[in-house]
Amino acid sequence: MTDATTSFLPHRAALIGLAYRMTGSHATAEDIAQEVFLRWQGTSRPDVERPQAWLMKAAARLALDHLRSARVRRETYIGPWLPEPVPDSREAPQEAAWAQNETVSMAFLLALERLSPAERAIFILHDLFDTPFAELAELLNKSLATCRQMAVRARQRLDEARPRQAPSAADGARLADAFLAATQTGDETALRDLLASDAVVHTDGGGVRPAALNLIHGGEKATRFFSRLALKRDAVPAVLYRGRINGAPGFVTLEADGLPQAVVLEIAQERIISVYVIRNPEKLRSLSAALST
Incomplete structure (x- = not known):
């Protein structure tokens, strides 16, 4: 193992966690x-006083470049956009040193999407990875005061996305299993009992697979949506995974088209308040690979 590899590997999980929160x-x-590793190989490492800071800033620059290039694609994205789902069994972004489930939850990642790239970078790097404001000012070419103000604004906007009191792991698994069974059979009574009256359903097909083009608001509309889907199926989808995805209860099924579908649930007070259905095949490749290992 080379010196570059030895000095890089302890930071790899954190770099992935940073970039995942930045890009979704x-x-x-x-x-x-x-790419950060390749740049690390090519730099004069003995001259780097703080390797972690160097690596984190390099990852942040690349993530910012990606966000700028992805902006146009996001604006033309077909239907709701959702982050790529990651099962909690993955090394990152749930690496123990900085695993904060609420900051990889679907709701929180969507809230990050509503921030400007600079606000997102400042919040993630400072609040989650303890990067000093002085370094952020240099990275973003902004004044120290501006960086502090942007951090305050970001926190205020993100506070609303902080999850309500989450259920225990056992309760979450129980509700996820009940929801899976109800959606497979189209049991409207069970769905009404499980879904909050103000539940919201997000479905991301990316224009590649069938999905609702708009958010579905309200428990009653969501109940009818899942009931009708069940009636259209010729067979019950096989379950590939039950467990936690992005820090929340969820499951993965193999659908009639031969492709997986991930469902992540946000639960509060014994009711499902948000359902995130990820069907875009491009967003399911990493998850499928993780489940096959």
Whole structure:
């Protein structure tokens, strides 16, 4: 193992976690981490006083470049956009040193999407990875005061996305199993009992697979949506995974088209308040690979 590899590997998981929170894509985060490694190999490492800071700033620059290039694609994205799902069994972004489930939850990642790239970078690097404001000012070419103000604004906007009191792991698994069974059979009574009256359903097909083009608001509309889907099926989808995804209860099924589908649930007060259905095949490759190992 080379010196570059030995000094890089302890930081790899954190780099992926940073880039994942910045981009919403685990595949992109892994690509960014690999590019940072290549740059680390090519730099004069003995001259780097703080390797972790150097690596984190390099990853942040690459993530910012990605966000700028992805902006146009996001604006033309077909239907709701959701982050790439990651099962909690993955090494990153749930690496123990900085695993904060609420900061990889679907709701929180969507809230990060509503921040400007600079606000997102400042919040993630400072609040989650303890990067000093002085370094952020240099990275973003902004004044120290501006960086502090942007951090305050980001925190205020993100506070609303902080999860309500989450259920225990056992309760979450129980509700996820009940929801899976109800959606497979189209049991409207069970669905009404499980879904909050103000539940919201997000479905991301990316224009590649059938999905609702708009958010579905309200428990009653969501009940009818899942009931109708069940009636259209010729067979019950096989279950590939039950467990936690992005820090929340979820499951993965193999659908009639031969492709997986991931469902992540946000639960509060014994009711499902948000359902995230990821069907875009591009966003399921990393998850499928993780489940096959």
